[in-house]
Amino acid sequence: MPLPKPNLPGTYIFDGGLSNKGYALNKMCYSFNNVTAREAFMADEAAYCDQFGLSDAQKKAILDRDIIGLLSEGGSIYYLAKFAGLLKLNMQDIGALQTGMSVDEFKEMLRKNGAGE
Amino acid sequence: MPLPKPNLPGTYIFDGGLSNKGYALNKMCYSFNNVTAREAFMADEAAYCDQFGLSDAQKKAILDRDIIGLLSEGGSIYYLAKFAGLLKLNMQDIGALQTGMSVDEFKEMLRKNGAGE
Amino acid sequence: MAKIIGAVTTSHIPAIGMAMDNKLEQTPYWKPFFDAYPPVRAWLNEKKPDVVVIFYNDHGLEFFLDRKPTFAIGTAAQYLNADEGWGINTIPPVTGETELSWHIATDLVENEFDITICQEMRVDHGLTVPLSLMWPGHAYGHVKVIPVCINCERYPMPTPARCFKLGQAIGRAIESFDQDLNVVLFGTGGLSHQLDGERAGFINREFDIDCMNKIVTAPEELTKLSNYDLMEIGGAQGVELNMWLAMRGALTGNITELHRNYHAPISNTGAGLLLLEHEH
Amino acid sequence: MAKIIGAVTTSHIPAIGMAMDNKLEQTPYWKPFFDAYPPVRAWLNEKKPDVVVIFYNDHGLEFFLDRKPTFAIGTAAQYLNADEGWGINTIPPVTGETELSWHIATDLVENEFDITICQEMRVDHGLTVPLSLMWPGHAYGHVKVIPVCINCERYPMPTPARCFKLGQAIGRAIESFDQDLNVVLFGTGGLSHQLDGERAGFINREFDIDCMNKIVTAPEELTKLSNYDLMEIGGAQGVELNMWLAMRGALTGNITELHRNYHAPISNTGAGLLLLEHEH
Numbered sequence A, B: 001m002p003l004p005k006p007n008l009p010g011t012y013i014f015d016g017g018l019s020n021k022g023y024a025l026n027k028m029c030y031s032f033n034n035v036t037a038r039e040a041f042m043a044d045e046a047a048y049c050d051q052f053g054l055s056d057a058q059k060k061a062i063l064d065r066d067i068i069g070l071l072s073e074g075g076s077i078y079y080l081a082k083f084a085g086l087l088k089l090n091m092q093d094i095g096a097l098q099t100g101m102s103v104d105e106f107k108e109m110l111r112k113n114g115a116g117e
Numbered sequence C, D: 001m002a003k004i005i006g007a008v009t010t011s012h013i014p015a016i017g018m019a020m021d022n023k024l025e026q027t028p029y030w031k032p033f034f035d036a037y038p039p040v041r042a043w044l045n046e047k048k049p050d051v052v053v054i055f056y057n058d059h060g061l062e063f064f065l066d067r068k069p070t071f072a073i074g075t076a077a078q079y080l081n082a083d084e085g086w087g088i089n090t091i092p093p094v095t096g097e098t099e100l101s102w103h104i105a106t107d108l109v110e111n112e113f114d115i116t117i118c119q120e121m122r123v124d125h126g127l128t129v130p131l132s133l134m135w136p137g138h139a140y141g142h143v144k145v146i147p148v149c150i151n152c153e154r155y156p157m158p159t160p161a162r163c164f165k166l167g168q169a170i171g172r173a174i175e176s177f178d179q180d181l182n183v184v185l186f187g188t189g190g191l192s193h194q195l196d197g198e199r200a201g202f203i204n205r206e207f208d209i210d211c212m213n214k215i216v217t218a219p220e221e222l223t224k225l226s227n228y229d230l231m232e233i234g235g236a237q238g239v240e241l242n243m244w245l246a247m248r249g250a251l252t253g254n255i256t257e258l259h260r261n262y263h264a265p266i267s268n269t270g271a272g273l274l275l276l277e278h279e280h
């Protein structure tokens, strides 16, 4: 029998259930490996989402840059990172968005965690 | 250590060595899943082979419908079957070509083998 | 809990699908083959399985040599068939069963089967011909399908013993699934045949019948063979027996043979049909 | 016979590649990280390995969820890098080593590792950043690379114990290869980090240092952890430790630690560097 899933607040375990839910969303973000796809998205975001068959909730989370919403809707961080890149956001920007911190606050948290403080 | 290969005359064991050798040839034949690829091949066979980077020996074997030559050059029967289909040849036609029999002789051999004669 | 109620072995060659496309079932060539199927269809229609797990091999529709799995399982809600290049009609979309698929996939990986997991995959004649044979007229819409795909093309290939163990692990996973589902397994392909080379046309009737006997009563004996043994005794494509062995591995309880047929040649192959009932 | 002469563990995050693209190595932020690499480069330049086996994970360049392998190995003569979508420069083609790759792949499948075999694959930052770090200025042209790719993204994932066993099997396969080749292994990725969710920014320095100690002296202890344990102690992406464990499994002889560095944070991660010499 599969192991029971741990309860880790603030963590979205990307397993079969979420991966089913997020398939279209992730497929769209995977397309962002290609510059033509990135340009098509930027030219008309909503139409590009529709082309991949995103759900309303997924589309809204994309348009709102709502990273937590995207994770709840089945986004995988690997493909969401490509969406972030398209928005010129790096991993500290994304961390700040998800934790509700400023980017400087998030970086300071990383520094403290890294120093073992 | 990998098992030693058996010596089975008339059999082309499709392993790493042959699969390396035949990669471009098989990729071309795999493309024949698509009708547009089949049409492009039929419009100009040699040019289509060049597009996939076939070796001279592979290209010659394609143009000559030399199935044994294609196997020696690394063709996999799975993709060669698609080439055969494009030529409107079925598996008995291909069997006859490979064994040097007429199609009727090949079918009669199948019948005998199937009957355990 | 989910229950495996039985299993079917069947050929899956394209020529069968094309014969059905062209309504040739009652011609002299095809009649001895197709006439064996109605009892299996009747059993399936009576038992109405919720899910069918189909062990098959892809012949170059979904997978190419660029990234070819040893074992793959589908976890999609739907599978599409597509043009394979040589004229067999495509069949309508096949319904998947996502929950049980993920349960099996998860169990497999936790038990050290390194399977490739496919959330989208096209299925070829290896899977579609058996569906057409069991439910003619595309009447398979009520059945949920889980595709399990085994490399039978390029060496290195999984050994017969490994395929049997894969089946055992899938059997345990199915029977630990917490939903009341009736599951049937299809082991497809085979039996002896060789398509390529000067040895093309090879069929070994005696071996085929021996395989059918041993699949029922002594499958472990078959797992002692290597793929090279199968190639020698059963022809280059005789390695498709691995799909029968994977199916058989999943039947861990008692089996009863309800029906069998062997006919050869069908196209270039020996065609074996078995209907097995399974209970614990 | 081929010989494994040593191994390197290193981070592979894209930010490193982008820092090199922008010549930021000596800025205050990056200096404590990059200053640890010259001794490793010197060792590699002295030992001149013929082949490097790189354990990494693909982050959505070559593989998508449609058909995602648990384990994959490349057997190609060349691997291309490509646009990953967020601006890291691509690197020139990487040379493969087909004969040893096929030997390993064949041995793995015969020993019941169900690996996906790739005759063509694009390699992403998981593999390219370590190459850039070890041979700056793309000076890796003389080295032949064998990519071994492990699923670290979607559950189910191979367990730490299974990854270690994969490494053991690869180690045995390399050392049974009948050519005089010097082989080095790279275990890439890690250490603790979490990119996603409200828990993003998690780093566990103590765990990272413990991992580095245990990788050298007691890797079996790490194999007792589950992926969920790693996720809890090392963050959601802490499961990249599996690549270190696979590398370590292949070192079946005696190892000597020649060099180490730990620095955190680098971007959102703890970055551990180890240089290990290996002999029987």
Ligand SMILES: [Fe+3]
Residues within 6 Å of the ligand: C012, C013, C057, C059, C126, C189, C190, C240
């Ligand atoms: Fe087949």
Ligand SMILES: [Fe+3]
Residues within 6 Å of the ligand: D012, D013, D057, D059, D126, D189, D190, D240
């Ligand atoms: Fe990574």
